[in-house]
Amino acid sequence: MIIEVRDAAKSFPVRRRAGRFRRVREQVRAVDRVSFAIQPGxxxxxxxxxxxxxxxxIKMLTxxxxxxxxxxxxxxxxxARQRMRLARRIGVVFGQRTTLWWDLPLRDSLSLLRHMYRIDRDRYAANLAAFTELLDLGPFLDTPVRQLSLGQRMRGDLTAALLHDPPILFLDEPTIGLDVVSKAAVRxxxxxINAERGTTILLTTHDLDDIERLCRRVMVIDQGRLAYDGDLAELRARAATPRTLVVDLARPAPPLTADGASVTRVDGPRQWLAVPPGSSAAALIADITARYEVVDIALREPDIEDVIHQLYRQGLSTLEDSVP
Structure with a gap:
């Protein structure tokens, strides 16, 4: 196993108000006896x-x-004890923070990292060339980091995290705030890199599309406890959360009538329909397009927050049965 966590816990002291003028000190557990193992690749x-x-x-793992x-x-x-040695074995990307130098061109930031990690010159050149091609860095390599768009900066941060060929990559919200094109490029x-280099990736995100595109395995944590560890499809099946069909009509109309679905919102020619779990979205779309003049139609999967909240409304114990 390349990552092993057994009964890990992390507590923080906090002060809470107790009466008008008094505060008491308490320990709050942010992580509560979490255990899991991840295999290479x-x-x-x-x-x-x-x-x-x-x-x-993630911060404990790094x-x-x-x-x-x-x-x-x-x-x-x-x-915690071998952080300097570990730094050469891992790459880390925090979506809302950058490891790049704000006032330097991207190329110079990456060059500084080469010296920090003591990367061989030929290895550095080969990796930079490969990542420049894969992430299309060429047009902005000589642009100061502060002038990069969010998507460009994220591509730079990914390059920075992988220049030294780490076998493990930790990603904390890597696509937050990115547009559709930038998200697709990152995914x-x-x-x-996972397929060609065998890089092990642990990904935290609120974007269900990231999970569906990249992950076969998913772990769910809530209130510091690991509640599920297994297949994503099984997780979503347990949630029984409706999908949303967004229909753009040619002109405003009364709420649509569709077998098995109900309109939850109307805004001019656009209507939102809740599609019950287990219902055929294809049949519903065919029915609507046959009876109405439709300009556009899109099926949205449940937001990851909705999935998890639904699971916890059903009861934590139903999930914990899936934790090894």
Whole structure:
């Protein structure tokens, strides 16, 4: 196993108001006895609501935080005690932070990283050439980082994280705020480095499309506890959350009538229909397009937050049965 976590916990002290003038100090567990193992070459999605403990787990795995209890090993190393050695074995991308130098051109930031990681000149040149082609860095390699778009900066951060050929890549919300084209570029790149280089990837995200495109395995964490570890399709089947069909009509109309679906919202010619779990979206679309003049139609899968909230409304124990 390239990543092993056993009964890991992380607590933080907080002060809470107790009366008008008094505050008491308490320990809050951000991660509560989480255990899992990841094999080399896996891409695993690590998902959950805001504040569930995802980022805290990533920070323990990368050595930024020290576990309050439990056992954590990454590439055979203790992240908290062997952080410098581990840095050469992992790449890390935080979607809302950059590891690049704000005032330097992207090329110079990457060159500095070559010296920091002591990457051989030929290896650096080969990796930079490969990533420049895969991520289309050429047009902005000489642009200062502060002038890059969010999508361009993310491509630069991915390159920075992988220049030293780490066998493990940790991604915390890598597509947050990106447009559709940039998201597709990032997902395609991650698929390729996993397939061609065997890079192990642990991905936290709120974007279900990221998970569906990249991950066969998904872990769900909520309130610091690992509640599910298994196949994504099974997870979504358990949620029983309706999908949404968005229909753009040629002109405004009364709420559509469609067998098995109900209109939840109308805004001029656009209408939103809830499609019950297990219903055939194809049959519904065929029925609507046969009876109405439709300009555009799109099927939206449940948002990851909705899926998880629905699962927890059904009861935590139904998920925990799936944790090895």
């Amino acid at each position: 896996e891409i695993v999605g690590y998902i959950g609501p805001n504040g569930a403990g995802k980022s805290t787990t 050595g930024i935080l020290t576990p309050s209890a439990g056992h954590v090993r990454v590439a055979g190393l203790d992240p 395609g790149f991650l698929e390729r």
